[in-house]
């Protein structure tokens with residue numbers, strides 16, 4: 001089948017919309033007609049080429065997709081044609097030590113993509129195209145392993161559900177699954193993009209009594225407030241560590257989250273902690289990033305930890321978070337601040353860089 005897709009060919013250059021060939025499903029694969037895809041910062045990280053992700057090219061980007069099952073392989077048991085599904089990059093094998101010990105988000109089984117020497121899922125004129133983390137949602141169709149998708153109720157809006165596949169899953173999960181947040185604790189969130197706003201929402205759902213949002217863009221103040229932040233610090237104007245101390249009566253916060261992927265913000269998160277506080281690093285840092293801080297900045301018995309994709313068990317968590325949405329406890333409508341079509345992808349990247357959006361969602365016919 002031929003489908004239009006946004007192809008990454010050159011670092012720091014616009015993606016190009018091109019026709020690509022999509023293979024037939026293998027026995028455990030599912031062909032999904034893409035209905036909507038969120039535009040996540042990780043795709044922009046790839047285009048920017050600063051080392052956070054490999055630069056195999058040409059590649060079809062996008063990984064926050066939702067759609068309708070069109071065809072299934074002979075051994076697929078979890079979905080059927082017509083089902084509504086959300087894709088997640090945390091595809092799991094179900095049999096490696098991480099999967100078996102209850103941490104499928106850390107799966108080492110490598111089932112997400114086909115082997116390198118196999119026929120490619122995506123190609124163009126007989127030449128293989130890379131598939132981004134097993135999904136490639138900037139395309140009219142996605143061909144995925146069945147363990148990279150979850151079926152959702154058909155009454156849920158797919159343009160909102162798509163966001164739960166990466167940004168919302170990562171952020172809400174960082175607060176509710178990874179951090180150890182207890183009701184009544186205090187929180188600071190460094191960075192109010194799609195993930196940071198989702199951390200704020202997760203902290204609100206989890207019962208945090210004070211949620212301090214920090215961002216360099218004043219435009220994020222209102223978005224953070226809508227997500228549940230009780231305070232906002234503009235880091236372009238005020239030192240965020242001093243501001244957090246002032247807002248907490250000098251104590252610092254029980255939980256600080258880094259949601260951008262910058263060493264400077266990791267350091268600020270650690271320096272904002274209260275005694276026995278926990279810093280959770282959610283952002284993806286460049287591999288050679290180094291974090292330095294004076295020893296005196298660390299309060300007694302603090303912890304620093306990372307969170308990978310919100311410590312998700314996505315087949316369980318995505319329907320759960322969509323239930324929160326249905327109940328009005330998780331705001332997805334407010335997360336979609338810009339809309340477009342596939343060929344608006346480069347404009348979506350620009351808007352993200354400029355701090356104008358929580359999330360752009362691209363929709364297909």
Ligand SMILES: [Zn+2]
Nearest residue numbers: 040042166167
């Ligand atoms: Zn993402």
Ligand SMILES: [Zn+2]
Nearest residue numbers: 093096099107
């Ligand atoms: Zn596994």
